[in-house]
Amino acid sequence: MNMWNLTKIKKKPIHLISIALIALLLLFSGCLDNNLIDETGPDAKINLPKDSFSKYEDIHFEIKNTGDTVLEFGRAFNIEYYDENTDEWTQKDLDLVWPQDLIILEPGETFDQQVFNPSSNFITEAKDGEYRIIKKLHCADTGESFKVVENFYIDMDEPYPNASLSLDKDNFDKNENIEYTVKNIGTTPITFGRMFEVKFYEQMENRWKPVEMQMAVTLEMIVLDPGESFKQSFNPSEHFAKNVEDGLYRINKSVTCTETEDVLYLETEFNIVGK
Numbered sequence: 311m312n313m314w315n316l317t318k319i320k321k322k323p324i325h326l327i328s329i330a331l332i333a334l335l336l337l338f339s340g341c342l343d344n345n346l347i348d349e350t351g352p353d354a355k356i357n358l359p360k361d362s363f364s365k366y367e368d369i370h371f372e373i374k375n376t377g378d379t380v381l382e383f384g385r386a387f388n389i390e391y392y393d394e395n396t397d398e399w400t401q402k403d404l405d406l407v408w409p410q411d412l413i414i415l416e417p418g419e420t421f422d423q424q425v426f427n428p429s430s431n432f433i434t435e436a437k438d439g440e441y442r443i444i445k446k447l448h449c450a451d452t453g454e455s456f457k458v459v460e461n462f463y464i465d466m467d468e469p470y471p472n473a474s475l476s477l478d479k480d481n482f483d484k485n486e487n488i489e490y491t492v493k494n495i496g497t498t499p500i501t502f503g504r505m506f507e508v509k510f511y512e513q514m515e516n517r518w519k520p521v522e523m524q525m526a527v528t529l530e531m532i533v534l535d536p537g538e539s540f541k542q543s544f545n546p547s548e549h550f551a552k553n554v555e556d557g558l559y560r561i562n563k564s565v566t567c568t569e570t571e572d573v574l575y576l577e578t579e580f581n582i583v584g585k
Contacts, residue, residue: 352452354447356458357374364470380449388443404433440461502532505527507563523551558580
């Protein structure tokens with residue numbers, strides 16, 4: 311009877327110690343899991359609208375703070391080109407001027423980075439191939455620095471629709487012929503008709519008001535190859551349906567890229583000044 315009681319007393323402390331150890335391990339494991347979930351640290355990504363660009367195309371990208379800390383950085387960035395012959399990345403020198411301000415980005419926020427154009431902002435000629443953007447960022451809390459990278463391609467055969475609408479001067483008399491020029495400054499043909507729109511800036515209402523025109527135009531379709539121009543004129547005193555007011559005006563015209571069917575909306579402004 312005494313031996314049985316002694317054995318029973320020895321087993322009881324072992325059972326309690328085992329429960330305590332298991333509880334301690336579970337608690338420690340839970341703390342580790344919480345730390346892994348809650349502490350993501352500084353992180354960011356570069357967003358591009360697409361993967362491939364023409365060398366004549368403006369390339370716009372944004373920085374997004376995808377971490378849980380405040381980020382700080384300047385506007386400067388680097389571009390590198392992948393040389394398939396040497397299997398190495400080489401830095402491209404850029405003809406860009408960056409303001410020396412400090413950008414502060416809260417978690418979840420995005421920043422629109424400066425636009426660059428390979429044909430005009432690369433010191434040396436833009437080649438066909440793979441490139442990457444490299445941006446250096448800093449964690450505001452810890453001072454930790456890190457880099458984000460995003461790859462893209464320059465395709466010499468990528469169609470790049472672009473056009474300009476311009477006038478030879480800014481101020482006109484109401485009886486003067488106003489001639490505007492449409493120029494194809496892209497790499498693909500564009501098409502458009504002779505129709506255009508004129509708007510008047512109403513200062514009291516702070517809005518652009520369409521001007522009613524009395525002008526006959528032919529329904530032909532104009533095709534401009536890259537580098538070509540088209541000119542068209544109108545006379546406010548002859549072609550405006552109502553009395554011509556002095557003030558600020560705007561010409562609006564749309565053109566279409568024949569290869570991509572992208573529509574470009576062009577505009578230019580001028581003043582009518584009474585004499």
